[in-house]
Each structure stands twice: as structure tokens, then as C-alpha cells.
Amino acid sequence: MPALDEQRSREERAARNQALFRDVNEGVKELNEGFNFVTRKGSWICECANHTCADRLGLSTEEYEAVREGGSRFLVAPGDEHVWFDVEQVVERHGGYWIVEMTGHAGELAEHTDPRSDHHIPVRSYDGSLHVV
Numbered sequence: 177m178p179a180l181d182e183q184r185s186r187e188e189r190a191a192r193n194q195a196l197f198r199d200v201n202e203g204v205k206e207l208n209e210g211f212n213f214v215t216r217k218g219s220w221i222c223e224c225a226n227h228t229c230a231d232r233l234g235l236s237t238e239e240y241e242a243v244r245e246g247g248s249r250f251l252v253a254p255g256d257e258h259v260w261f262d263v264e265q266v267v268e269r270h271g272g273y274w275i276v277e278m279t280g281h282a283g284e285l286a287e288h289t290d291p292r293s294d295h296h297i298p299v300r301s302y303d304g305s306l307h308v309v
């Protein structure tokens with residue numbers, strides 16, 4: 177069933193891309209904390225599935241932490257072009273950023289690759305595909 181396969185690989189691509197950006201932001205967080213930006217706005221990258229997107233978002237560490245409460249939640253710039261509506265939905269709209277939540281298969285993959293989860297698995301693999309065990 178090609179249509180199903182296509183949807184599945186799209187879900188995997190979205191989950192992989194967004195999980196990679198999440199990893200980057202987790203590194204940014206440590207950097208921000210090192211400079212004691214906890215109460216000020218730090219600079220985060222958009223975690224949308226478009227790998228060419230380089231939008232920067234201003235959030236305090238507290239606001240960022242609120243996004244990370246869910247393993248399938250991601251931080252994106254405000255705008256429909258940062259949301260893949262077939263794999264995720266917008267759950268919160270703020271002035272400078274939106275929070276999306278992945279659903280279905282993509283949501284499961286996002287949970288499994290969450291660095292804060294107990295059963296975290298690495299995002300990357302040699303052939304670029306995402307394997308969840």
C-alpha cells in the first residue's frame with residue numbers, strides 16, 4: 177500500500193528532523209544557563225520538520241522547559257509553514273512561538289527519541305533512517 181508507506185516515511189522524516197533540532201536546543205539550554213539567562217530570553221532554533229528552516233525564537237528557559245514537558249511536543253516559529261498538519265497539531269500559540277504536538281506514529285517516535293525519557297534511543301543511525309527498538 178504505497179499511500180500508507182508514503183505517509184509513514186513522512187512521519188518518520190518529521191520525527192527525525194524535529195528530534196535533531198530538539199537535541200540542538202538541549203545544548204543551547206546548557207549554554208544559556210551558563211550565561212545565567214534563566215530569567216532573560218534565550219535564543220532557540222525552530223524545531224519544525226523543514227530541515228532548511230533556521231528561524232530563531234526568543235524564549236526564557238522557563239518557557240522552554242514548559243515545551244519539554246511532553247516528549248512529543250516541539251517548539252516552532254509562529255506560522256503554518258512551520259507545521260506539518262498531517263503529523264502534528266498546534267497545541268499552544270504564543271506571541272513569538274508555537275508549540276506543536278506530534279500524533280500517531282510520529283508522536284511515538286518523538287517520545288522514543290526524547291533525551292529526557294528513561295528509554296531514550298539515539299536519533300541518528302548510519303543510513304539516516306530512524307530505528308525504534
Ligand SMILES: [Zn+2]
Nearest residue numbers: 222224229258
Ligand atoms: Zn521552522
